[in-house]
Amino acid sequence: MLWRVRANLPNRPGTLAALAHECGKAGANIDRVQVFPGQDQVTDELVLRAPDDISASDLVSLVERAGADSVVALPCTEAALEDQPTRYVKAALAILDAPATFPDVVAHLFDADTAPTGGQEDVLELSVGNAVVQIRRATPFTPTERERGAAMAELVSDVLSRQGAPAPPPVQGADSNLEYATSGRTVSALANGLVAGRAEYERGEGSEPWPVDMWVDPAWQRRGLGTRLLAEIVRVARADGADEVVLTAPADSQAVLPMVLAAGLRGRIRMAGDTVTIRISLSELRV
Numbered sequence: 231m232l233w234r235v236r237a238n239l240p241n242r243p244g245t246l247a248a249l250a251h252e253c254g255k256a257g258a259n260i261d262r263v264q265v266f267p268g269q270d271q272v273t274d275e276l277v278l279r280a281p282d283d284i285s286a287s288d289l290v291s292l293v294e295r296a297g298a299d300s301v302v303a304l305p306c307t308e309a310a311l312e313d314q315p316t317r318y319v320k321a322a323l324a325i326l327d328a329p330a331t332f333p334d335v336v337a338h339l340f341d342a343d344t345a346p347t348g349g350q351e352d353v354l355e356l357s358v359g360n361a362v363v364q365i366r367r368a369t370p371f372t373p374t375e376r377e378r379g380a381a382m383a384e385l386v387s388d389v390l391s392r393q394g395a396p397a398p399p400p401v402q403g404a405d406s407n408l409e410y411a412t413s414g415r416t417v418s419a420l421a422n423g424l425v426a427g428r429a430e431y432e433r434g435e436g437s438e439p440w441p442v443d444m445w446v447d448p449a450w451q452r453r454g455l456g457t458r459l460l461a462e463i464v465r466v467a468r469a470d471g472a473d474e475v476v477l478t479a480p481a482d483s484q485a486v487l488p489m490v491l492a493a494g495l496r497g498r499i500r501m502a503g504d505t506v507t508i509r510i511s512l513s514e515l516r517v
Contacts, residue, residue, distance in 0.1 A: 260277070
C-alpha cells in the first residue's frame with residue numbers, strides 16, 4: 231500500500247539515513263522523497279510502499295523514532311509518484327489553456343481541496359488580481375509551496391491580463407450604443423431597444439450572500455458587457471443592503487473570472503465538481 235508521509239526533521243547530516251533505516255526495519259520502501267528546505271528544520275515528503283498490515287499510526291510512530299515531528303501519514307495512489315517538475319509543467323499548460331480552471335488545477339497540484347472539509351486545515355491564499363483563491367489541506371503548506379503557489383497565481387494573472395482587453399462591440403448602426411436600465415433587482419443592457427444582457431439578484435437568507443444571475447446574448451459576449459452588468463448589479467445590491475453576493479457558473483466557463491477581475495471586484499473563488507462559485511464582498515464598494 232502507498233502512503234504519503236510528511237514530517238519535519240532536524241536540518242543536520244544523517245537524519246535521512248536514520249529515517250531510511252527505520253523504514254527498512256518495518257519493510258517500508260521509500261519510492262519517492264522531496265525535501266523542502268528550512269533553517270533549523272526541513273520538511274520531508276515521502277511516498278512509502280508499506281506492507282498492508284502497517285497503519286497510519288504505525289507509520290507516524292516509525293517516522294517519529296527517526297527524530298521527526300509534525301508527522302502526517304495519508305494513503306495515496308500511484309499518482310503520487312509522478313515527477314514533480316513534470317506536474318508543475320502540466321499544471322502551467324492547463325492554466326494557459328483555461329485560466330478559469332486555476333483553483334481546481336492548483337488544488338490538485340498541491341493535493342489540496344478548494345472547499346472546507348470540516349477538520350483542522352492549513353489554508354493557502356493565492357491572489358489573482360482582486361480575486362482570492364483558497365486551497366486547504368490537513369498537512370501544512372511549506373514556505374516553498376507557498377512561493378510556488380504565488381508563482382502560479384502570477385502566471386494566471388498575466389494570462390488573464392493579456393486576454394482582458396475586450397473587443398469593441400459590433401457595428402449595428404449609429405444608434406448601437408448600449409444603454410443600461412435598472413428596474414428593481416434587475417439591470418438590463420439594451421442595444422437599439424433590444425435586451426443584450428441582463429443581471430438580477432435575489433435576497434439571501436440571514437447572513438448568506440445574495441445570489442446573482444447573469445445572462446449575455448452570445449453576439450455580445452467577450453465585449454465587456456458582462457463586466458459592466460456585474461459592476462452595475464453589485465452596486466444596486468449594495469444599495470439594497472447586501473454585504474456579499476455570490477455568482478455561480480459552469481466550471482468550464484472561461485468568462486467568469488476575467489469578468490470579475492475586470493470589474494475591479496474582490497472575490498473568493500471556489501471550484502467544486504462542475505461548478506465555479508465566486509463570492510464577492512461589497513463592504514468596500516462605494517455605492
